Amino acid sequence: MPWLRHGFGTRLSAGWLTGGHLATTRQIHSDRILPVETPGPQGEGDALISNRPGIGLAIRTADCLPILIADPRHRAVAAIHAGWRGVVAEIAPKTIHAMCQRFDSRAEDLIVAIGPGIGACCFEVGPEVAAQFQLEGRVKVDLVGTTCRQLGRNGVSLGQISTSGMCSYCSPELLESYRREKEAAGRMVAAIEIVGLK
Numbered sequence: 001m002p003w004l005r006h007g008f009g010t011r012l013s014a015g016w017l018t019g020g021h022l023a024t025t026r027q028i029h030s031d032r033i034l035p036v037e038t039p040g041p042q043g044e045g046d047a048l049i050s051n052r053p054g055i056g057l058a059i060r061t062a063d064c065l066p067i068l069i070a071d072p073r074h075r076a077v078a079a080i081h082a083g084w085r086g087v088v089a090e091i092a093p094k095t096i097h098a099m100c101q102r103f104d105s106r107a108e109d110l111i112v113a114i115g116p117g118i119g120a121c122c123f124e125v126g127p128e129v130a131a132q133f134q135l136e137g138r139v140k141v142d143l144v145g146t147t148c149r150q151l152g153r154n155g156v157s158l159g160q161i162s163t164s165g166m167c168s169y170c171s172p173e174l175l176e177s178y179r180r181e182k183e184a185a186g187r188m189v190a191a192i193e194i195v196g197l198k
């Protein structure tokens with residue numbers, strides 16, 4: 001899509017995205033969605049949506065899912081930070097509803113890319129978190145699969161969704177993982193931008 005620039009950073013690409021055109025948030029594991037009109041800090045929230053060219057919507061992750069969305073029909077984009085709290089809060093479907101309201105997007109037009117985050121292989125949780133996913137006991141939670149099911153219930157079919165297939169915990173050479181490295185973990189930047197008119 002020539003109107004679009006986007007990517008998922010790794011721990012080898014620190015600083016791949018810099019510049020005054022980025023829009024960022026103070027991420028708080030919420031379902032708060034921030035419409036972006038100008039670059040810079042947008043306040044507290046975990047999803048950014050915009051149809052303005054030349055602004056890179058950027059989020060930072062280390063185990064949480066980075067999710068990028070594009071609407072080719074209306075030329076609108078979104079960047080989402082979704083950890084388990086965000087997934088339980090259904091931040092991805094809520095972001096799509098916000099795009100529908102604000103940009104007249106339709107779920108069936110959207111293209112969704114889910115970047116690397118902690119996989120079901122490594123995301124074992126205790127009973128309290130499991131209960132949030134309608135599961136019992138100590139279980140492994142699949143954040144990507146849960147997100148895909150939520151999107152499916154909201155009109156986005158599996159064919160519209162790309163997933164990285166990579167687990168951040170399993171890939172120490174390439175990916176940051178908070179669960180693996182605790183406070184020493186860095187953050188990976190994912191971003192999406194509507195290319196400005198030349």
Ligand SMILES: [Zn+2]
Pocket residue numbers: 118119120121122167168169170
């Ligand atoms: Zn893993």
